[in-house]
Amino acid sequence: MKYVSQAVRKVDAMSLVTGKPVYTGDMVPSNTLMVKILRSPHAHALVEEINTTAAMKVPGVVAIFTHQDVPQNRFTTAGQTYPEPSPYDRLILDKRVRCVGDPVALIAAETEAAATKAMGLIKVKYQVLEPLLDFTKAKDNEILVHPEEDFKALCPVGADNKRNLCSTSFTENGDVEAELAKCPVVLERTFNTKANNQAMMEPFVTFSYLDEYSRLTLVSSTQVPFHVRRILANALGMSKANIRVIKPRIGGGFGAKQSAVSEVYPAFVTMKTGRPACLCFTRQESQANGSPRHQMQVNVRLGADADGTIRALDVHALSNAGAYGEHGPTTVGLVGTKSISLYGKLNASRFTTEVVYSNTMGAGAYRGYGATQGLFAVESTVNELAAQLGMDPCEIRMKNMVKQGQQFAMYYGETCTSNTLDKCMETAKHMMNWDEKYPKKVLDNGHIRSVGVAMAMQGSGISGVDVGSVEIRLNDDGFYTLLVGCTDMGTGCDTILTQMAAECLDCEMENIAVRGVDTDQSPYDCGSYASSTTYITGMAVVKACQALREKILQQGAKMMNVPVDTVEFDGKRVFVPGTEQQVSLSNIGYTSFEGSGNYLSVCESHSSPVSPPPMMVGMVEIDLDPQTGKVELVDYVAVVDCGTVINQNLARVQTEGGLVQGIGMTLYEDIQYTQKGRMLNDSFLQYRIPTRLEAGTIRVAFESSYEQTGPFGAKSIGELVINTPAPAIVNAIYNATGVAFHSLPVKPEHVAMALLQKEQ
Amino acid sequence: MQVTITLNGKPYTAEATPDTQLLTFLRDAGCKSVKCGCETSGCGLCTVHMDGKSVLSCSVLAAQAAGHTITTMEGLQEQAAEFGAFLADEGGEQCGFCSPGFIMNVLAMINELDCDASDEEIREYLAGNLCRCTGYQSQLRAIRKYLAAKGGKAE
Numbered sequence: 001m002k003y004v005s006q007a008v009r010k011v012d013a014m015s016l017v018t019g020k021p022v023y024t025g026d027m028v029p030s031n032t033l034m035v036k037i038l039r040s041p042h043a044h045a046l047v048e049e050i051n052t053t054a055a056m057k058v059p060g061v062v063a064i065f066t067h068q069d070v071p072q073n074r075f076t077t078a079g080q081t082y083p084e085p086s087p088y089d090r091l092i093l094d095k096r097v098r099c100v101g102d103p104v105a106l107i108a109a110e111t112e113a114a115a116t117k118a119m120g121l122i123k124v125k126y127q128v129l130e131p132l133l134d135f136t137k138a139k140d141n142e143i144l145v146h147p148e149e150d151f152k153a154l155c156p157v158g159a160d161n162k163r164n165l166c167s168t169s170f171t172e173n174g175d176v177e178a179e180l181a182k183c184p185v186v187l188e189r190t191f192n193t194k195a196n197n198q199a200m201m202e203p204f205v206t207f208s209y210l211d212e213y214s215r216l217t218l219v220s221s222t223q224v225p226f227h228v229r230r231i232l233a234n235a236l237g238m239s240k241a242n243i244r245v246i247k248p249r250i251g252g253g254f255g256a257k258q259s260a261v262s263e264v265y266p267a268f269v270t271m272k273t274g275r276p277a278c279l280c281f282t283r284q285e286s287q288a289n290g291s292p293r294h295q296m297q298v299n300v301r302l303g304a305d306a307d308g309t310i311r312a313l314d315v316h317a318l319s320n321a322g323a324y325g326e327h328g329p330t331t332v333g334l335v336g337t338k339s340i341s342l343y344g345k346l347n348a349s350r351f352t353t354e355v356v357y358s359n360t361m362g363a364g365a366y367r368g369y370g371a372t373q374g375l376f377a378v379e380s381t382v383n384e385l386a387a388q389l390g391m392d393p394c395e396i397r398m399k400n401m402v403k404q405g406q407q408f409a410m411y412y413g414e415t416c417t418s419n420t421l422d423k424c425m426e427t428a429k430h431m432m433n434w435d436e437k438y439p440k441k442v443l444d445n446g447h448i449r450s451v452g453v454a455m456a457m458q459g460s461g462i463s464g465v466d467v468g469s470v471e472i473r474l475n476d477d478g479f480y481t482l483l484v485g486c487t488d489m490g491t492g493c494d495t496i497l498t499q500m501a502a503e504c505l506d507c508e509m510e511n512i513a514v515r516g517v518d519t520d521q522s523p524y525d526c527g528s529y530a531s532s533t534t535y536i537t538g539m540a541v542v543k544a545c546q547a548l549r550e551k552i553l554q555q556g557a558k559m560m561n562v563p564v565d566t567v568e569f570d571g572k573r574v575f576v577p578g579t580e581q582q583v584s585l586s587n588i589g590y591t592s593f594e595g596s597g598n599y600l601s602v603c604e605s606h607s608s609p610v611s612p613p614p615m616m617v618g619m620v621e622i623d624l625d626p627q628t629g630k631v632e633l634v635d636y637v638a639v640v641d642c643g644t645v646i647n648q649n650l651a652r653v654q655t656e657g658g659l660v661q662g663i664g665m666t667l668y669e670d671i672q673y674t675q676k677g678r679m680l681n682d683s684f685l686q687y688r689i690p691t692r693l694e695a696g697t698i699r700v701a702f703e704s705s706y707e708q709t710g711p712f713g714a715k716s717i718g719e720l721v722i723n724t725p726a727p728a729i730v731n732a733i734y735n736a737t738g739v740a741f742h743s744l745p746v747k748p749e750h751v752a753m754a755l756l757q758k759e760q
Numbered sequence: 761m762q763v764t765i766t767l768n769g770k771p772y773t774a775e776a777t778p779d780t781q782l783l784t785f786l787r788d789a790g791c792k793s794v795k796c797g798c799e800t801s802g803c804g805l806c807t808v809h810m811d812g813k814s815v816l817s818c819s820v821l822a823a824q825a826a827g828h829t830i831t832t833m834e835g836l837q838e839q840a841a842e843f844g845a846f847l848a849d850e851g852g853e854q855c856g857f858c859s860p861g862f863i864m865n866v867l868a869m870i871n872e873l874d875c876d877a878s879d880e881e882i883r884e885y886l887a888g889n890l891c892r893c894t895g896y897q898s899q900l901r902a903i904r905k906y907l908a909a910k911g912g913k914a915e
Contacts, residue, residue: 200892
């Protein structure tokens with residue numbers, strides 16, 4: 001194929017690498033009010049009194065808003081399809097503050113300096129309440145995070161704010177207890193994962209203004225422009241018809257920007273003052289009051305035959321929503337579905353969840369969305385099963401992995417339609433030279449070289465929920481405009497959708513002008529999340545191009561005055577085969593712009609009843625220093641089945657980047673709170689994401705299956721790739737030391753202490 | 761106070777307070793390639809050249825830059841595009857938000873390191889430039905190919 005499966009350069013690459021002003025913060029108009037948020041120093045308190053007299057006297061301060069000024073409509077900032085599973089549990093500003101950093105007042109001033117100065121002069125009297133900081137004690141605690149009567153869950157997710165429950169769920173296939181009772185080998189393990197910050201390089205940023213039609217217009221770094229439109233309408237109590245959201249280039253999202261973290265505040269200021277308003281989070285705010293991965297405690301019970309055949313899996317996830325429930329009920333769902341379903345010989349499986357509120361930072365969506373936590377738990381348990389039975393962890397997986405054609409154990413009743421996990425495992429073993437390296441080798445300097453393995457799966461969009469749409473138009477001279485509603489956040493979807501369109505229309509990519517996203521102009525798309533863009537919106541491109549080809553054929557036939565079934569289209573012309581009769585695409589374009597023709601434009605949307613999982617195997621080789629406990633990455637091999645690879649470069653870079661985020665989660669990234677609930681790791685100095693010194697060497701290979709329901713056979717890749725590092729590295733540490741870690745991150749002091757204890 | 765610098769080859773004067781960061785001063789001067797990613801000198805996004813050497817513009821006061829020559833990516837468009845093309849061919853820019861700071865440091869690096877610098881030397885030199893998208897591998901591939909094209913060691 002000319003474009004699909006090629007390593008095409010991103011269509012926006014050169015503007016990015018030459019530093020053009022294409023991000024939200026680069027476009028803020030003059031005369032814009034700078035907004036600052038006065039945040040609570042307390043994890044749990046009631047705002048009793050706010051005195052703004054002194055602050056209002058600061059030159060340049062235009063307005064200060066408190067909880068008394070905002071609409072009393074509870075809403076969620078979760079960017080999800082309506083009705084959102086996330087409860088409506090927040091106000092723009094609330095009398096009750098539920099975590100350190102919860103907004104108390106908004107300051108709008110002519111300059112950032114004036115806003116900051118005024119912020120320091122606002123006097124707030126709090127009634128400080130005892131915070132609920134330990135999420136494992138949240139359910140039925142006497143401290144209630146959301147005691148309010150107007151708390152509202154739109155969907156039956158099992159929320160009960162009078163019990164601190166954001167959601168609960170129960171799913172069982174077969175009789176797990178009976179099956180476990182029959183199994184000669186039963187393992188029970190409890191795993192702990194922390195909140196992780198996405199740490200995208202561009203912090204949350206939004207500016208807003210009233211446009212020439214007096215409509216509220218937002219320019220924002222968001223993954224979900226259409227959802228933001230609805231969220232703003234809910235929060236501000238205004239009509240969606242009066243809101244427009246524009247997404248320029250985005251400096252990374254990874255799920256953080258699937259919540260409207262920064263949007264409502266400047267929008268509120270603009271509606272109140274009529275002035276443009278801008279809110280740019282500091283890194284500290286992005287770290288301490290963003291929308292991180294849910295902290296979880298995952299309990300796994302695994303039953304197996306003596307030969308290693310896994311017969312039962314029972315997974316229970318306790319998830320910490322923190323102060324607000326964004327993505328709470330849904331992230332936890334992936335803990336079980338995306339881990340249990342990797343295994344194909346289960347007689348029974350059960351998955352139960354509880355998502356609880358606490359007075360810590362509200363969580364949200366982060367790449368992997370619960371699957372990451374679940375796969376750490378289940379894959380680690382499988383590794384421990386292998387160790388207990390004296391089996392190679394690769395061998396136990398080859399024996400148990402789900403095969404193409406099987407129904408998944410716990411995956412919405414869906415069948416495994418495309419899957420090369422077995423090939424991924426073989427290729428990974430070969431690339432890693434596993435048989436030689438497993439389990440470990442002690443080097444002359446006393447360091448231990450060991451290897452570890454894990455598998456992973458994810459979804460491709462949300463079955464029956466996600467919608468992607470594109471509009472494609474033929475213009476004069478025969479070039480196309482491709483309007484997309486999905487959001488390129490650096491991942492390259494503008495590029496791969498253009499690749500697909502060029503392939504479908506037999507044209508050069510340069511002949512297609514791609515544009516996204518402006519909710520007034522782009523066709524509806526739920527946004528870029530849930531690994532949906534390639535699979536869902538890609539299919540919308542295929543459908544739209546097919547329909548446009550039909551229209552081009554009709555127009556060409558009409559122009560030649562021949563029946564449409566006698567003509568063909570080769571991308572440049574419509575012609576009657578075997579004759580001289582032809583009309584160029586350019587000419588068709590011109591004709592469609594004048595009275596004798598029809599303007600050729602197609603809008604197609606796509607939704608899928610299934611969410612075919614991409615699959616992968618990750619293998620790691622580490623160098624462990626038993627003296628210091630330091631673990632260094634030597635080599636990481638990732639073999640991925642994402643169906644057809646649409647862009648070799650971008651799929652590879654997605655994989656490499658996801659792995660390094662997973663490595664950070666496993667070894668470095670450690671959110672900690674003081675006893676009063678203040679986050680200690682709210683900067684890049686304290687919250688250490690991997691630098692290029694820690695990333696090691698990463699090698700990526702693809703073992704493509706062909707997914708019939710995907711565009712050109714493609715599935716997703718974006719989220720899948722973050723999932724294997726935690727279980728694989730923990731497995732390698734076990735193979736080096738004999739110590740199985742159950743809590744993340746695993747830091748040098750943990751390893752060193754564990755080795756010391758083992759000696760004693 | 762008035763601060764005068766040589767900005768991308770031309771004299772530039774503007775008002776600054778004693779605590780104005782060079783980062784803010786440059787963005788206000790229209791150099792939007794200079795990005796703010798943290799407040800703790802920890803990400804490398806705001807890297808510019810001061811008298812030809814990389815500095816973090818968040819860690820230099822505008823007043824300290826007075827009289828110095830400051831170069832941002834706006835002033836190195838050709839060089840940025842030349843290396844940037846190698847980066848783009850690897851897909852190594854991804855979201856692109858860290859690209860200007862990273863590329864400014866790469867352009868400083870090639871003046872200091874030999875073309876046959878080892879991967880370790882390159883990683884060490886650029887360790888202060890964070891990237892959350894790429895996992896850094898594609899950036900190293902781009903640098904190696906760029907150096908090879910410039911006549912150094914083959915990739």
